[in-house]
Amino acid sequence: xxxxxxxxxxxxxxxxxxxxxxxxxxxxxxxxxxxxxxxxxxxxxxxxxxxxxxxxxxxxxxxxxxxxxxxxxxxxxxxxxxxxxxxxxxxxxxxxxxxxxxxxxxxxxxxxxxxxxxxxxxxxxxxxxxxxxxxxxxxxxxxxxxxxxxxxxxxxxxxxxxxxxxxxxxxxxxxxxxxxxxxxxxxxxxxxxxxxxxxxxxxxxxxxxxxxxxxxxxxxxxxxxxxxxxxxxxxxxxxxxxxxxxxxxxxxxxxxxxxxxx
Amino acid sequence: xxxxxxxxxxxxxxxxxxxxxxxxxxxxxxxxxxxxxxxxxxxxxxxxxxxxxxxxxxxxxxxxxxxxxxxxxxxxxxxxxxxxxxxxxxxxxxxxxxxxxxxxxxxxxxxxxxxxxxxxxxxxxxxxxxxxxxxxxxxxxxxxxxxxxxxxxxxxxxxxxxxxxxxxxxxxxxxxxxxxxxxxxxxxxxxxxxxxxxxxxxxxxxxxxxxxxxxxxxxxxxxxxxxxxxxxxxxxxxxxxxxxxxxx
Numbered sequence: 001x002x003x004x005x006x007x008x009x010x011x012x013x014x015x016x017x018x019x020x021x022x023x024x025x026x027x028x029x030x031x032x033x034x035x036x037x038x039x040x041x042x043x044x045x046x047x048x049x050x051x052x053x054x055x056x057x058x059x060x061x062x063x064x065x066x067x068x069x070x071x072x073x074x075x076x077x078x079x080x081x082x083x084x085x086x087x088x089x090x091x092x093x094x095x096x097x098x099x100x101x102x103x104x105x106x107x108x109x110x111x112x113x114x115x116x117x118x119x120x121x122x123x124x125x126x127x128x129x130x131x132x133x134x135x136x137x138x139x140x141x142x143x144x145x146x147x148x149x150x151x152x153x154x155x156x157x158x159x160x161x162x163x164x165x166x167x168x169x170x171x172x173x174x175x176x177x178x179x180x181x182x183x184x185x186x187x188x189x190x191x192x193x194x195x196x197x198x199x200x201x202x203x204x205x206x207x208x209x210x211x212x213x214x215x216x217x218x219x220x221x222x223x224x225x226x227x228x229x230x231x232x233x234x235x236x237x238x239x240x241x242x243x244x245x246x247x248x249x250x251x252x253x254x255x256x257x258x259x260x261x262x
Numbered sequence: 263x264x265x266x267x268x269x270x271x272x273x274x275x276x277x278x279x280x281x282x283x284x285x286x287x288x289x290x291x292x293x294x295x296x297x298x299x300x301x302x303x304x305x306x307x308x309x310x311x312x313x314x315x316x317x318x319x320x321x322x323x324x325x326x327x328x329x330x331x332x333x334x335x336x337x338x339x340x341x342x343x344x345x346x347x348x349x350x351x352x353x354x355x356x357x358x359x360x361x362x363x364x365x366x367x368x369x370x371x372x373x374x375x376x377x378x379x380x381x382x383x384x385x386x387x388x389x390x391x392x393x394x395x396x397x398x399x400x401x402x403x404x405x406x407x408x409x410x411x412x413x414x415x416x417x418x419x420x421x422x423x424x425x426x427x428x429x430x431x432x433x434x435x436x437x438x439x440x441x442x443x444x445x446x447x448x449x450x451x452x453x454x455x456x457x458x459x460x461x462x463x464x465x466x467x468x469x470x471x472x473x474x475x476x477x478x479x480x481x482x483x484x485x486x487x488x489x490x491x492x493x494x495x496x497x498x499x500x501x502x503x504x505x506x507x508x509x510x
Binding site: 070080084 | 344345352
């Protein structure tokens with residue numbers, strides 16, 4: 001369902017992603033883990049058409065992400081690390097806007113929006129402005145919105161940042177259900193290693209732009225002779241703290257997020 | 263068309279939900295109308311030029327549409343900073359449609375603000391030479407607003423923060439407006455100012471608006487219309503070209 005061949009991304013002389021390859025099967029839950037600045041965000045941006053690769057090939061649902069952008073875009077839904085909802089619109093209006101952008105017809109739009117808002121327990125708040133929602137509610141709405149066009153693949157970029165334990169548990173239950181019942185392919189990044197251990201079928205660990213290991217959580221623990229994924233991860237990536245080069249918009253969004261959480 | 267419509271509708275809804283934006287949009291033009299209209303009105307009359315309020319209102323309406331439409335570029339910066347732009351950038355929709363939908367929304371709200379100023383001007387005693395010509399004035403505002411909103415979407419595509427955007431606004435749009443003859447007649451101005459006014463597209467829009475509302479024209483309406491349409495085409499092309507390269 002996702003195929004990445006020899007992918008490279010260079011920013012001038014800096015190589016952010018350095019010849020990585022992997023594939024994700026239908027219905028599989030795949031986690032891309034790595035320290036700050038390892039190349040996770042750049043990889044996810046290339047997979048979701050926000051960045052063009054310097055070299056290599058990417059396929060989503062059989063479509064070449066560079067040459068068949070629109071078909072590839074119809075194949076996936078995404079929940080970004082930072083909220084991407086319009087806060088001045090209602091939950092229903094956000095769903096409607098997304099559905100129209102993805103060419104969902106009107107009758108299907110109403111039916112799917114109702115089903116999904118009920119699924120994420122926001123149906124009774126459908127007419128409320130998003131700016132009145134908590135962080136967890138916004139995240140649930142983003143998941144519902146990302147699913148309205150019935151994608152084959154769902155990208156989750158650090159989906160549980162800033163959420164409480166209850167909402168995190170609820171979110172992973174939805175995701176688990178989507179993968180098992182709907183056979184949806186899930187691709188996620190996270191810094192919470194216990195979430196990756198519990199929710200990923202396969203994990204790729206990326207560092208300095210290269211994939212240093214791929215396998216199931218058990219494989220990685222066995223390989224590193226450790227008992228938890230966190231220990232396996234630290235053994236593979238080392239314990240030194242990494243400094244990430246942050247773009248100004250990400251920095252601004254982080255400040256807003258921090259202010260909203262106070 | 264549905265995509266353009268929904269993105270247009272988003273701008274309209276956001277405008278009507280922001281009461282402070284509605285009040286603010288009329289506040290500055292009102293200040294100009296009251297301070298200049300009444301402050302300079304007697305001097306203007308003594309110089310034998312007639313009623314300054316009637317001369318000023320078309321210019322103030324252009325001012326309102328111009329600055330309000332320019333605000334659409336700031337919306338793109340906000341959308342990028344709040345993450346909404348990413349949502350549209352990963353959707354299977356051409357960037358041209360995204361730009362056009364938003365710019366049409368920005369142009370419509372800018373025109374609505376101009377109409378609001380006209381309504382207040384009527385309350386202050388302004389009267390158009392013919393009531394039906396008000397619709398021509400609205401059409402002029404809509405075309406200008408679409409041109410400016412497209413232009414500002416191009417600017418908002420590559421400027422990363424509000425400070426940078428405001429600087430461009432101050433160094434580009436303010437001079438274009440103040441050197442357009444919106445606030446004073448261009449009949450007896452120094453040569454350098456006349457030359458600047460003649461190469462400034464806003465001068466022609468102000469002139470067109472003045473013809474529509476009070477029947478006065480300096481350049482002639484054919485020239486005014488041609489310049490306005492050329493400005494529209496150039497601005498839409500610029501906006502589309504820059505927006506194609508926008509990074510979310």
